[in-house]
Amino acid sequence: MDFAALQHADLGPLGTAVSDWSTLIGNLETLAKAARDGLKGQADKAVWVGVNAAVSKTFIAKTASEFDDARTQASSIRNILRDTRADLLLQRRNLEEAIGRGAAKNLTVTATGDGEFTVTMRVHPDRAGKGSSVPDHDEADLVALRDEVQKILVAATEIDAGASKVLRALVDQSELGFSEGAYNDRDTAVKAVREAEALAGLARQKPQDLSVAEFDRLVAGLKRYADDPLFSARFAGELGAKGTLEFWSGVNDPGLAGYQLTQERRDRFDDLQKHLGLTLAHATQSDSQAMNDWKREMTALGGKPVGPHGSHVGFQVMSSLMRWGDYNDRFLTRYGRALVKAEKEYSENGTRSPIAWHRSAADPQLNHTGTDTGADPFTGFLKALANSPDASTTFFGDPFLARDESDHAKGGMTNFEYLFEERDWPPDTDSKGETSIAGRNILAQALESAVTGHPAGEMPTADTPAHSYEQATLMEQIVHSVSEKPERLLDHRYMADSLGQISTEYMPDISRGLNPQMDGEGRLMPVAGSMAEPGAQDLTRFLYTLGRTPDGYAAVNVGQHSYTASLMEYHFRNPDAYIADPQFKEVENLKEGVGSIAQVAGEIQGTISAGRAYEGEVEGGAKDREYNDALNQGKVWVGSAVGIGIGLGTAAFIGPGGIVAGGFAGTTANEILGSLTEGSMKDSANEVIYRNGEQLSGTQESTYRLLEQAAVKAGEQSGNPSQHIESIVARSAQNGFTAAHSNVGLYVNGQGVPKALEKD
Numbered sequence: 001m002d003f004a005a006l007q008h009a010d011l012g013p014l015g016t017a018v019s020d021w022s023t024l025i026g027n028l029e030t031l032a033k034a035a036r037d038g039l040k041g042q043a044d045k046a047v048w049v050g051v052n053a054a055v056s057k058t059f060i061a062k063t064a065s066e067f068d069d070a071r072t073q074a075s076s077i078r079n080i081l082r083d084t085r086a087d088l089l090l091q092r093r094n095l096e097e098a099i100g101r102g103a104a105k106n107l108t109v110t111a112t113g114d115g116e117f118t119v120t121m122r123v124h125p126d127r128a129g130k131g132s133s134v135p136d137h138d139e140a141d142l143v144a145l146r147d148e149v150q151k152i153l154v155a156a157t158e159i160d161a162g163a164s165k166v167l168r169a170l171v172d173q174s175e176l177g178f179s180e181g182a183y184n185d186r187d188t189a190v191k192a193v194r195e196a197e198a199l200a201g202l203a204r205q206k207p208q209d210l211s212v213a214e215f216d217r218l219v220a221g222l223k224r225y226a227d228d229p230l231f232s233a234r235f236a237g238e239l240g241a242k243g244t245l246e247f248w249s250g251v252n253d254p255g256l257a258g259y260q261l262t263q264e265r266r267d268r269f270d271d272l273q274k275h276l277g278l279t280l281a282h283a284t285q286s287d288s289q290a291m292n293d294w295k296r297e298m299t300a301l302g303g304k305p306v307g308p309h310g311s312h313v314g315f316q317v318m319s320s321l322m323r324w325g326d327y328n329d330r331f332l333t334r335y336g337r338a339l340v341k342a343e344k345e346y347s348e349n350g351t352r353s354p355i356a357w358h359r360s361a362a363d364p365q366l367n368h369t370g371t372d373t374g375a376d377p378f379t380g381f382l383k384a385l386a387n388s389p390d391a392s393t394t395f396f397g398d399p400f401l402a403r404d405e406s407d408h409a410k411g412g413m414t415n416f417e418y419l420f421e422e423r424d425w426p427p428d429t430d431s432k433g434e435t436s437i438a439g440r441n442i443l444a445q446a447l448e449s450a451v452t453g454h455p456a457g458e459m460p461t462a463d464t465p466a467h468s469y470e471q472a473t474l475m476e477q478i479v480h481s482v483s484e485k486p487e488r489l490l491d492h493r494y495m496a497d498s499l500g501q502i503s504t505e506y507m508p509d510i511s512r513g514l515n516p517q518m519d520g521e522g523r524l525m526p527v528a529g530s531m532a533e534p535g536a537q538d539l540t541r542f543l544y545t546l547g548r549t550p551d552g553y554a555a556v557n558v559g560q561h562s563y564t565a566s567l568m569e570y571h572f573r574n575p576d577a578y579i580a581d582p583q584f585k586e587v588e589n590l591k592e593g594v595g596s597i598a599q600v601a602g603e604i605q606g607t608i609s610a611g612r613a614y615e616g617e618v619e620g621g622a623k624d625r626e627y628n629d630a631l632n633q634g635k636v637w638v639g640s641a642v643g644i645g646i647g648l649g650t651a652a653f654i655g656p657g658g659i660v661a662g663g664f665a666g667t668t669a670n671e672i673l674g675s676l677t678e679g680s681m682k683d684s685a686n687e688v689i690y691r692n693g694e695q696l697s698g699t700q701e702s703t704y705r706l707l708e709q710a711a712v713k714a715g716e717q718s719g720n721p722s723q724h725i726e727s728i729v730a731r732s733a734q735n736g737f738t739a740a741h742s743n744v745g746l747y748v749n750g751q752g753v754p755k756a757l758e759k760d
Contacts, residue, residue: 001153001157001159001160002116002117003109004111004115006091006152006153011092014085018078018081021074021077021078029071032067072182077167077170079183079184080167080183080189081167083185083186084163084186087159087186088160091152091155091156092156094152095152098148099149102141102145103122105145106121106122107119107121107122107141107145108122117153119142119145119146162193165190166186169193170189170230172287172289189230192225192228192234193230193231193234195225195231196230196231196233197234197238198221199218199221200234200235200238200243202214203239203247204247206256207251207253208258210257212264215251215272216265216268219268219272219275222276222278223271227278232282232283233288236279236280236283236284236294237286237290237291237293237294240294241297241298241301242297244280244318245301245307245314245317245318246306246307248366249366251272254364256309269368270369273320273321273367273368273369276321277324277325278324280325280327281324281326282326284328285326298318298335299334299335299338300338301314302318302338302339302342303338303342303345311362311364312363312364313356315338315342315377315381316357316366316376317366318335318380319339320366321380322381323367323369324387325384325387326388327387327388329388329390332381332385332391333391333395335381336385336391337398339381340415342356343378344400344401350413350422350423353426357378359373359426359428370431371430371436371438372428372429372430372438373429373436375426375428376425376426376428378419379428379439382443383445383446385446385449385450387455387456388449388455389453389454389455392446392447393450393451393453393470393471394470395446396414396416396419396450396474397470397474398414399414400413400414400418416447416477416478417481419443420478420488421481421485425440426439437492440492440495441495444494444498444499445457447498448499450471450474451471451474451478451502452464452467452505453465453467453468453471460505465529467529467530472530472533473532475502475532475534478502479534479538479539479542482499482541482546483537483540483545486545486548489549489552490548493551496551496555497551497555500546500549500555500559501555503542503543503546503552503559504555504556504559504562507559507563508525508527509532509533510539510543511563511597512531513533513534513535514536514539514540514600514603515599515600517596523577524578524593536743536747537743537747540740540743540744540748543556543607543608543611544607544610544611546611547607547609548611548614548615549615550623550627551630552608553612553630554631554633556604556608560605567597568594568710568711568714569713569714572590572714572715572720572721575587575720576590578592578593578596579592587725590722591725594728598711598728598732598736599736600736601703601736602703602707602732602733602734602736602740603737603743604740605700605740606699606700606738606741606744607740609699610741610744612699613699700734704730707729707730707733710729
């Protein structure tokens with residue numbers, strides 16, 4: 001900023017802008033509240049079915065959140081403008097005071113017309129009026145005034161330039177919609193951008209030139225600013241896609257990085273990897289030109305060697321950084337398709353293990369989580385998908401091979417079929433030198449994300465969208481695949497926790513698939529969104545296989561009881577929801593619904609318990625302890641916002657009176673889950689329920705007891721108890737166990753059927 005501008009510029013419009021933005025913020029706050037309470041609130045209460053449940057409700061929720069983002073961005077802009085105006089006014093006062101002090105010493109400051117200024121004597125002594133005195137000054141006074149004015153102008157220039165930079169960066173963050181970056185003052189935003197530029201400069205150095213102190217500064221800075229949108233976008237944009245790959249590859253290469261760095265800071269490489277990954281994830285959400293270039297170039301560089309040694313290609317380097325954070329969905333989709341193209345090339349269309357992902361002993365290690373070396377880029381990429389449900393759903397539905405590329409019996413192959421069924425996974429090791437299970441384990445997590453609509457490892461919430469057609473279709477494919485070849489799970493049992501979680505969140509779909517009564521099942525077991533419709537044979541084999549794993553058994557057990565308890569409570573509160581036959585009493589109509597629910601619950605329990613019983617015969621008591629430990633872990637699900645298998649976005653229980661199941665789903669269900677996971681309920685032999693899995697008779701009684709309690713609690717919670725209905729629950733569940741007995745014997749071929757079931 002030049003002298004004349006600071007001295008004479010009209011800052012009034014800046015003050016008006018601050019006032020206008022403040023008014024806008026107030027209006028946006030009103031709109032945001034109306035969107036939350038009105039638009040989204042009404043959408044949450046409405047009855048959504050089919051596509052509307054998965055698409056329209058989600059769109060409304062996203063639209064409502066945009067008002068909050070708009071208010072946040074407007075607040076940041078107002079705060080930056082406010083501080084800029086205040087600081088420029090301060091510098092103007094400083095300038096005026098400096099000019100005044102100069103005048104007291106007969107010095108004046110004038111603009112030269114080219115943006116510069118000059119300090120001269122105000123009145124020459126020879127031209128002073130007769131009898132008047134001129135203040136004395138010397139050369140030092142002139143230099144001091146000149147330097148003071150110059151310092152003020154430098155400060156004003158930094159204020160102006162800093163504000164311009166961060167305002168442009170802020171509005172460039174989002175091409176459509178609004179930025180989520182919240183800044184209470186200009187200095188915070190300016191500091192974030194400057195620190196990003198400084199740290200990017202450190203990362204651009206040759207690895208051998210990076211000192212230990214600079215490494216520490218990088219780790220600390222990335223850790224502090226990883227979630228800052230302006231920092232992350234500026235850091236990644238300044239470093240560039242190629243620079244990002246060369247930096248991470250270089251610091252991990254002992255032949256390039258300094259000995260002191262690789263030895264003294266080896267135990268902090270995991271911190272650098274994590275926070276660099278988080279920073280890049282946040283950066284990909286930016287729509288700035290620099291980040292659009294970064295995303296395009298990163299995908300293009302995926303198949304090219306990185307660094308002077310060329311030990312890795314871009315996909316391996318970048319994927320190792322993708323294990324944390326929420327990467328942009330469009331970037332993940334483009335990156336994933338490019339990675340699949342490379343995989344097809346290296347594996348000859350999936351007919352052999354991709355040799356390019358096989359790590360030699362001399363190759364630098366890219367991953368420092370301890371689970372794997374990072375040589376297989378699918379491991380890190382799938383972890384990114386596990387955190388990004390929409391991108392995950394899209395990826396698994398994409399084709400791996402088109403019909404004309406494949407000799408596959410199905411005439412083509414999706415990414416799901418290739419990775420879950422066909423891929424010859426490259427060998428890898430963990431930090432202990434043992435065979436790594438990370439690839440397939442993270443694949444299961446990515447499938448969990450893709451099918452449930454929320455990040456793997458999290459529970460569904462009221463805002464979790466109802467299942468889409470694509471998600472439901474993928475669920476059907478998973479069930480069929482495990483049913484077709486149970487070894488796909490049994491040879492990799494660490495995947496069972498994710499597949500079990502998937503099952504709990506599709507418990508309405510599973511229950512309807514096993515319910516023999518087709519008429520009115522939509523009223524008996526309501527499902528919002530699209531419904532997965534696997535056949536009874538696939539469901540039986542799938543559930544039986546899950547039952548053979550402790551984590552799978554525990555997840556389905558807990559999920560079934562949570563769903564059943566909430567469903568019973570719903571029907572007790574709305575006794576005519578399923579059948580409203582005026583020829584019968586209300587209690588008779590309700591009995592039909594509760595009986596059907598109990599029968600399906602008995603069949604699910606009978607099926608998974610058969611799998612557990614078989615494992616008990618093979619493994620003995622030690623296996624039973626694993627099952628009990630897994631059940632005990634189920635207590636973390638008690639008290640969750642929406643319960644397991646219920647999810648407000650998974651099954652909308654809305655009665656004629658407008659009662660939403662989410663308003664009561666925690667009562668009966670949580671009491672039942674407490675009895676199940678905390679071991680507070682005993683059977684007739686005074687043994688804790690479900691703790692002796694070797695004998696199916698004990699499992700049956702455990703099921704009857706818990707379902708009876710669910711019926712009692714549901715009646716009490718609804719204010720509509722009925723001993724008449726409670727009395728038929730156990731009999732109905734017994735019918736379900738009988739159906740499980742029959743179906744396991746009919747459908748489970750080659751897996752092993754427990755002797756206890758044969759004797760039943």
